[in-house]
Amino acid sequence: MSDVRWSRRRRLRPEPDEHPEARIVVAPARHESASDVTVEVVPVKSPRSDLLTRRVTAFPAQAMLLLMAVALVGAAIWLATEEESAPVVSPRVSTQVRAHVEDLLSYQPDTVLSDIPAESEFLTGDFAEEFASQFRSTTGPDSQSGGISADAVVADVGVVSADDDEVTLLMFVNVSYTTTDSAEASTRGSRLVVDARLVDGEWRITGLEPV
Amino acid sequence: MRLLAFPRWTWAVVMIASAGLVATLWAVDGGQDGRSPADEAVEVARAQVLDLTTIDTESFEAALESLRARSVAQANSKLSASAKPFAEAVQTSLIETTEGRIQSSGVVSSSEEKAVVLVASSAKVSVDNAEPVLNYYRLKVTLAKVDQEWKVSDMGFVS
Numbered sequence: 384m385s386d387v388r389w390s391r392r393r394r395l396r397p398e399p400d401e402h403p404e405a406r407i408v409v410a411p412a413r414h415e416s417a418s419d420v421t422v423e424v425v426p427v428k429s430p431r432s433d434l435l436t437r438r439v440t441a442f443p444a445q446a447m448l449l450l451m452a453v454a455l456v457g458a459a460i461w462l463a464t465e466e467e468s469a470p471v472v473s474p475r476v477s478t479q480v481r482a483h484v485e486d487l488l489s490y491q492p493d494t495v496l497s498d499i500p501a502e503s504e505f506l507t508g509d510f511a512e513e514f515a516s517q518f519r520s521t522t523g524p525d526s527q528s529g530g531i532s533a534d535a536v537v538a539d540v541g542v543v544s545a546d547d548d549e550v551t552l553l554m555f556v557n558v559s560y561t562t563t564d565s566a567e568a569s570t571r572g573s574r575l576v577v578d579a580r581l582v583d584g585e586w587r588i589t590g591l592e593p594v
Numbered sequence: 595m596r597l598l599a600f601p602r603w604t605w606a607v608v609m610i611a612s613a614g615l616v617a618t619l620w621a622v623d624g625g626q627d628g629r630s631p632a633d634e635a636v637e638v639a640r641a642q643v644l645d646l647t648t649i650d651t652e653s654f655e656a657a658l659e660s661l662r663a664r665s666v667a668q669a670n671s672k673l674s675a676s677a678k679p680f681a682e683a684v685q686t687s688l689i690e691t692t693e694g695r696i697q698s699s700g701v702v703s704s705s706e707e708k709a710v711v712l713v714a715s716s717a718k719v720s721v722d723n724a725e726p727v728l729n730y731y732r733l734k735v736t737l738a739k740v741d742q743e744w745k746v747s748d749m750g751f752v753s
Contacts, residue, residue, distance in 0.1 A: 445604055448604050448605075448607075448608055449604070449607070451608060451611075452607045452608045452610075452611040453611075455608070455611035455612055455614070455615045456611045456614060456615075538732075538752055538753075539702065539712055539732075539734060539752055540700070540702065540712075541699065541700020541701050541702045541711060541712035542700050542701045542702075543698060543699070543700045551700075552700060553698045553699065553700030553712050553714060555712065555714075555732045555752045557753075572732060572752075572753070574697065574698065574714040574730065574732055576698050594697035594698050594714050
């Protein structure tokens with residue numbers, strides 16, 4: 384090998400255009416002395432073919448990374464174009480809850496207690512029991528003893544927050560009170576925050592707080 | 595270990611996409627603070643109601659200026675007319691308003707260009723150093739989008 388001159392090796396080096404996938408092998412020829420060498424050009428895998436191989440073998444992982452990149456870009460585009468939507472409540476929801484509130488706050492002396500079971504159907508959770516207790520202990524007896532009637536009308540409704548099965552509404556409610564002693568009604572305006580939940584396809588009140 | 599053998603361009607794509615996502619999240623979060631356009635309208639409505647219901651002798655001019663700044667041009671003349679009784683009252687009496695608060699607010703309706711908001715507020719009002727009286731207010735505020743800003747186009751007490 385030592386007899387092989389560098390100039391010769393350079394001369395025999397294949398031109399890249401001729402054999403792009405070749406390399407020079409310099410080795411002692413068989414059955415010859417160590418000083419005799421043969422020089423041959425053998426094809427080898429070019430970097431390009433190597434890349435191709437790597438592409439094939441690494442494809443699943445690369446595909447995973449590419450999918451991640453596409454997902455990230457997609458998420459970025461979605462976030463950029465998505466506009467936060469205002470709390471949307473269908474007219475049915477506000478109409479239903481509004482009607483329940485008007486029914487709950489309206490009463491007559493002769494039916495104020497007997498209406499409790501039917502009105503409790505509009506309610507759910509702890510509030511159902513609180514409402515029934517309040518009407519049995521205070522509102523009902525006061526109405527019966529004083530001949531007090533109440534007529535509630537919701538003047539306006541706004542959505543504080545909403546999702547698929549829960550809603551919080553701000554209601555401006557006017558309640559007109561009359562007694563058997565006086566034909567003249569006294570009207571009281573209130574601001575109520577009403578919580579409602581969708582239970583078995585029906586909106587039921589879970590809280591009702593004056594603010 | 596195979597993951598480490600990826601071509602550099604693959605990592606570059608992932609890094610650029612990640613940077614894009616982070617930048618977008620920052621822009622969305624920073625720009626809108628996670629709020630909807632209706633939330634921005636509600637914020638303006640609440641500020642307007644608080645200024646209106648806490649007007650007193652000391653703050654009258656500044657409050658009126660703030661109210662005008664949040665209103666559309668067409669509403670300013672109506673606002674001036676509405677404020678006239680306040681102007682006369684604060685000139686003839688010492689009105690002091692304290693503890694102005696917004697209790698709640700809700701969206702009646704909203705679109706890209708218009709929103710209607712209910713606001714419940716309260717404030718203690720004292721006239722000529724008398725005992726302060728706690729007043730509760732119910733207001734409905736109509737807003738319009740003008741040059742990308744929500745402006746009050748109408749406001750009134752709900753009876």
